[in-house]
Amino acid sequence: MESGDPRQDAADRLEHRDEPPIAGKPVRPHRVTAAMVAARAGVSAATVSLVANGKTAGRVSEDNVVRVRAAIQELGYVVDGIGSSLAKGVSSLVLLVAPDISNPFFAKVIDGVRQALGADYQVLLSVTDAGSFPQADDIRRLLSLRPAGLLVDAPNARFLEDLSASIPLVLLDAPGLESYAPSVNLDVAFGARELAAHLAAEGHRTVAYLDSVTGTDTFTLRREAFLTAAATLGIHVAPDRIIGTTIDVGAAAAAFASTWPAWARAGVTAVVCGTDTHAYGVLQEARVTGVRIPEDLAVAGFDDLPYSATSNPGLTSVHLPAESLGFEAGDQLRRLMLGEMLAQSQVTLETSLLIRRSTSVSAP
Amino acid sequence: MESGDPRQDAADRLEHRDEPPIAGKPVRPHRVTAAMVAARAGVSAATVSLVANGKTAGRVSEDNVVRVRAAIQELGYVVDGIGSSLAKGVSSLVLLVAPDISNPFFAKVIDGVRQALGADYQVLLSVTDAGSFPQADDIRRLLSLRPAGLLVDAPNARFLEDLSASIPLVLLDAPGLESYAPSVNLDVAFGARELAAHLAAEGHRTVAYLDSVTGTDTFTLRREAFLTAAATLGIHVAPDRIIGTTIDVGAAAAAFASTWPAWARAGVTAVVCGTDTHAYGVLQEARVTGVRIPEDLAVAGFDDLPYSATSNPGLTSVHLPAESLGFEAGDQLRRLMLGEMLAQSQVTLETSLLIRRSTSVSAP
DNA sequence: CTGAAAGCGCTTACAG
DNA sequence: CTGAAAGCGCTTACAG
Numbered sequence: 001m002e003s004g005d006p007r008q009d010a011a012d013r014l015e016h017r018d019e020p021p022i023a024g025k026p027v028r029p030h031r032v033t034a035a036m037v038a039a040r041a042g043v044s045a046a047t048v049s050l051v052a053n054g055k056t057a058g059r060v061s062e063d064n065v066v067r068v069r070a071a072i073q074e075l076g077y078v079v080d081g082i083g084s085s086l087a088k089g090v091s092s093l094v095l096l097v098a099p100d101i102s103n104p105f106f107a108k109v110i111d112g113v114r115q116a117l118g119a120d121y122q123v124l125l126s127v128t129d130a131g132s133f134p135q136a137d138d139i140r141r142l143l144s145l146r147p148a149g150l151l152v153d154a155p156n157a158r159f160l161e162d163l164s165a166s167i168p169l170v171l172l173d174a175p176g177l178e179s180y181a182p183s184v185n186l187d188v189a190f191g192a193r194e195l196a197a198h199l200a201a202e203g204h205r206t207v208a209y210l211d212s213v214t215g216t217d218t219f220t221l222r223r224e225a226f227l228t229a230a231a232t233l234g235i236h237v238a239p240d241r242i243i244g245t246t247i248d249v250g251a252a253a254a255a256f257a258s259t260w261p262a263w264a265r266a267g268v269t270a271v272v273c274g275t276d277t278h279a280y281g282v283l284q285e286a287r288v289t290g291v292r293i294p295e296d297l298a299v300a301g302f303d304d305l306p307y308s309a310t311s312n313p314g315l316t317s318v319h320l321p322a323e324s325l326g327f328e329a330g331d332q333l334r335r336l337m338l339g340e341m342l343a344q345s346q347v348t349l350e351t352s353l354l355i356r357r358s359t360s361v362s363a364p
Numbered sequence: 365m366e367s368g369d370p371r372q373d374a375a376d377r378l379e380h381r382d383e384p385p386i387a388g389k390p391v392r393p394h395r396v397t398a399a400m401v402a403a404r405a406g407v408s409a410a411t412v413s414l415v416a417n418g419k420t421a422g423r424v425s426e427d428n429v430v431r432v433r434a435a436i437q438e439l440g441y442v443v444d445g446i447g448s449s450l451a452k453g454v455s456s457l458v459l460l461v462a463p464d465i466s467n468p469f470f471a472k473v474i475d476g477v478r479q480a481l482g483a484d485y486q487v488l489l490s491v492t493d494a495g496s497f498p499q500a501d502d503i504r505r506l507l508s509l510r511p512a513g514l515l516v517d518a519p520n521a522r523f524l525e526d527l528s529a530s531i532p533l534v535l536l537d538a539p540g541l542e543s544y545a546p547s548v549n550l551d552v553a554f555g556a557r558e559l560a561a562h563l564a565a566e567g568h569r570t571v572a573y574l575d576s577v578t579g580t581d582t583f584t585l586r587r588e589a590f591l592t593a594a595a596t597l598g599i600h601v602a603p604d605r606i607i608g609t610t611i612d613v614g615a616a617a618a619a620f621a622s623t624w625p626a627w628a629r630a631g632v633t634a635v636v637c638g639t640d641t642h643a644y645g646v647l648q649e650a651r652v653t654g655v656r657i658p659e660d661l662a663v664a665g666f667d668d669l670p671y672s673a674t675s676n677p678g679l680t681s682v683h684l685p686a687e688s689l690g691f692e693a694g695d696q697l698r699r700l701m702l703g704e705m706l707a708q709s710q711v712t713l714e715t716s717l718l719i720r721r722s723t724s725v726s727a728p
Numbered sequence: 729c730t731g732a733a734a735g736c737g738c739t740t741a742c743a744g
Numbered sequence: 745c746t747g748a749a750a751g752c753g754c755t756t757a758c759a760g
Contacts, residue, residue: 033737044747049739061745081508082455083737085446086752093509096491107466110491122505125489127460127474141486144445145457250674287651288676310614312652397753408731413755425729447753450736 032077041071048072052079091146094333097126098153099133099216100247104305105322106153109172112326113151117334121148136162143167149333152181154216168336172329175217182336182345184329188218188302189225191318191351195272195300196229198316198353202360204270204298207237208263210252210282211244212274219274222302222318226272241268245278252281260289270298270359276305276317283311283358298359314356314363321349396441405435412436416443454531455510458697461490462517463497463580464611468669469686470517473536476690477515481698485512500526507531513697516545518580532700536693539581546700546709548693552582552666553589555682555715559636559664560593562680562717566724568634568662571601572627574616574646575608576638583638586666586682590636605632609642616645624653634662634723640669640681647675647722662723678720678727685713 034048041048043064050060051068060068071077085091094117098106114123126142128134133155134142139162149168152159160180163169171183178185199207207230212219227237243259245251252273263271273279279301283293291297293313301308304319328347335342357363398412405412407428414424415432424432435441449455458481462470478487490506492498497519498506503526513532516523524544527533535547542549563571571594576583591601607623609615616637627635637643643665647657655661657677665672668683692711699706721727 031737034739035737045737046739046747046749047745053739059745064745078504078508080510080737081505082446082449082510083752084739086450086737086754087739089752091446091509092505095488101465101489102468102471104466111493114491114493119501122502122509123491124459125465125491127478127487127489137483138486140442141445141456144442145455145486146444146446248671248674250671253676254674284648284651284676287648307612307614310612310618312617312649395753398755399753409753410731410733410755411729417755423729428729444753447736448755450738450753451755453736 031080032075033080034077037068037071037075037077040075041067043068048077049079052077085146089146090148092121093145093147094121094123094149094151094337095126095142095145095147096123096151096153097128097134097155099128100154101125101127105303105320108322109153109326112323112328113330114326115323116327116330121334121337133159139163139165149337151329151333154218156216168333170329170333170336172325173216173218175221177217178346182332182342184325184332184347184349186218186320186325187348187351188222188318188320191302191320191353192222192225193229194353195316195318196226196233196235198355198359199230199270199272199298199300200233200235202270202298205235206267206269207235208241208243208259208268208271209237210255210271210273210278211242212247212278213244214247222274238266241266244274245281247275247277249277249281249284252278253285254281256282256285257289260285260291268297270300273299273301276301276303276308276315279315279317279358280307280311283313283315294357294359294361300359304354308354308356311358313358316356316359316363317354319352319354321351324349395444396439397444398441401432401435401439401441404439405431407432412441413443416441449510453510454512456485457509457511458485458487458513458515458701459490459506459509459511460487460515460517461492461498461519463492464518464578465489465491469667469684472686473517473690476687476692477694478690479687480691480694485698485701497523503527503529513701515693515697518582519544520580532697534693534697534700536689537580537582539585541581542710546696546706548689548696548711548713550582550684550689551712551715552586552682552684555666555684555717556586556589557593558717559680559682560590560597560599562719562723563594563634563636563662563664564597564599566634566662569599570631570633571599572605572607572623572632572635573601574619574635574637574642575606576611576642577608578611586638602630605630608638609645611639611641613641613645613648616642617649618645620646620649621653624649624655632661634664637663637665640665640667640672640679643679643681643722644671644675647677647679658721658723658725664723668718672718672720675722677722680720680723680727681718683716683718685715688713 034045038045038048047060047064048068050056051065056065126134150165151170153172155171155174169181171181174183175185211223230237243255245255271282279299282299286293293299300316302318304317308315308317355363398409401412402409411424411428412432414420415429420429490498514529515534517536519535519538533545535545538547539549575587594601607619609619643663646663650657657663664680666682668681672679672681719727
C-alpha cells in the first residue's frame, strides 16, 4: 500500500496554480485564452468566440473557421466558463437539488436528466446533509453562480418558499406543489389502486400498511390512494394496522417483528409497504419467523427497485418510471432555459403494478 | 393530485430572467450589484467588496463597515460568484467526482467532506452515468468553471491520466494511485487480516470468497490481503472457490445459489464477501435454502453498512470509516487550497473488524 | 482609511 | 465577413 515515497511522487506530478503545496519548483501553467488563439490564427478574439460557440453561420469565412479550429486544437483551448458566464449573464450549469441521493431510484433519475440535457449543460448535484435540503443561505450562494436552471427533487413547501428563484425551475416528484413551478409527477395513485384491486382479487380482506415516516408528500399520496381504493373494494385496514418506519430494511424488519403477532391474531393476510425497501425488511423477517410468503402473508411495495425482480420471492411492486421522471424534468427545463413556452407545465407519468410471487403463487 | 389549473398557477408564480416561459407579464428582477450597495452606503465599490469579504481589518473604518453592512442587508446583496471568480481567478466551488453515489457509504463520505470544508466552499457532485467517470471532455468543461479544488473518489489510473489538473486535488480510496496526488486511503488490509484471524480462531479451514467485479482497486486489495493472511493461518481458499458478481443483492444471491452445492460438497464452512451488499445476498439465499448461519456457514463482509448491525443475524464486517475518509480528504484539500504545505500527502485510516452473529454464535 | 482604475476572459452589438 | 470597443461584476494593487 505504501509506495516508495508518495510525498515526493505527488510533488513531482502535481502542478498548482499558485504555489506548489508540497515541494518543488513553482509550476504555473498559463491558461490558454481566446486572445492567444486569436493571435495564432491571425484573427480577432471576437472571431474566436464565434467559432468556439458554433455561431459561424454567415458570420465567419470558411477560411477563418478552419484556421481558428486548428489553433484551438493546437493550443488545447477551452472556453473559460467564468468569463463566458459573466459576459452572457448565465452559466451552463444545471443544479440538481435532492434530499436523498443514496437510492438506486435516484441514480436512474439522474440518468434521465442527463439524457434530456445533453452536452450543452453541466449537471451538478447539490450535496447536503443526508435527507435535508440546503438552507436559504446555501441557496443564495448557489444561485450566485448563475446556474442556467434548477431541478428540485421531492421538495417541501418550505424549501420552495425560501427559494423564490428567478431562474428556470422544474420540480420532480412534488405532488401538491405544482403551484410553485412546472413539475413532473408520478401518478402513484393509479398504481396504488391497481394494487388494491389485485389484493382484493386475491381474496385479501384484512390488510396492514407499513408506511415511510419521511415527510415527503409522495408517501402520503401512496397511502391515501391505497386506503381509499381498498375501502371501496371491501378491504379493511384498521387505523392501528398502519405503522411507519424510516426507509431502512433493518428498521422495517424490527417493526414488523414486533407487530406481526398482533396482526396475525387480527387476521391480517397482506401488508402493503410504502417503499420496496420497507418490504425487504418484511420479507427478511418473515423468513426468520417462518411466515410463508405469500401463503401466510402477501407483501407488496412501491418503487420497483432492481432487486425486487431478483429477490426470492420476487416482490410485487408499483413500478415508478425513474428514468422517465428525470428525462421529462430535464426536457421541460431545457425548454425553459431556451425561453420556449411549455405546452403543459404539469406532467404526470404513469405507474404500473408488477405482480410477482410475493403476492401471487401463480406469478412467474 | 390535479390542482385547479396548475398551468396558470405556475405562470403566476414563476419569474424568469428573460421572458416568462409560460404566460404573463415579463418580470425582470434586476440583480443587486456592489455598485448599488456602494451608492446606498455612500462609499466606493471597493469598500463594499472589502466588507462583503470580511477583509476590513485596518482597511475600513468602523463607520463604513456599519453603513455597508446595513446597505447589504437592506438590498439583500449577495456577492456575485461569477464576477468574483473572474476577478480572483478561482471560484469557491469544490467538485466531488465519484463513480457510485447510490451507496449509503458514500453519503457518509460526503458528510465528512462538508464538515471539513465548512461554509467557505460549495461542494458540488459531478454526476455521471452510473458507475463511470466523466470523460476527458466533461472534465475540461468542469475545470473551466475554475473550481477551487477537486476531490476524486475511487478513481482509476486512466481517469487520473486524463485529468492532469493543475488545481488542488485529493484522492479518496485510491490505493496504489498515491503517485498521482495526495490521497486518503483505508487500511482495508488490516481489517482483512483481522477477519482471517477471527475465522481461523473459529475453526474454519475451508473458505470461499465472493468478490466484487467492479474494477476498483480496493476490492483487489481486500481479497489479496484476506487470502494472504488466510494462507498463513492454515485457511484454504481454492482458486475455484473465488467467484465474483456486481454489487447487487440479487446477483450475489443468485451466484451463491448456484455455487453453494459445490462448496458444501467441498467442505466450505465460511464465505467472505467483498462488500456487505454481497453478503446480504448470501444471507438471504441461505435462509431460502435452509442453510443455517453461522452453524452451517459463516458469512462476513466489508463496509459495515448500517443495515449490517440490524440484520438478522447481524453481519460480521470490516468497518470502514466513511465519514473520516471524507473529513480527512476535505481537510487535506482545504489545506492545499489555502496554499499550505501538507504534513503528509498520504493518509491511511484504520479499519476494524466488527464481529456479529453471522460468524459467531456467541456474538451479541 | 478611501476611491479611481485596471484587469480577470469572454460575448455582443456596432460600425465598417 | 471582420475587428475595436464596451461591458458583464468583482477584486486588488496603487496613489493619496
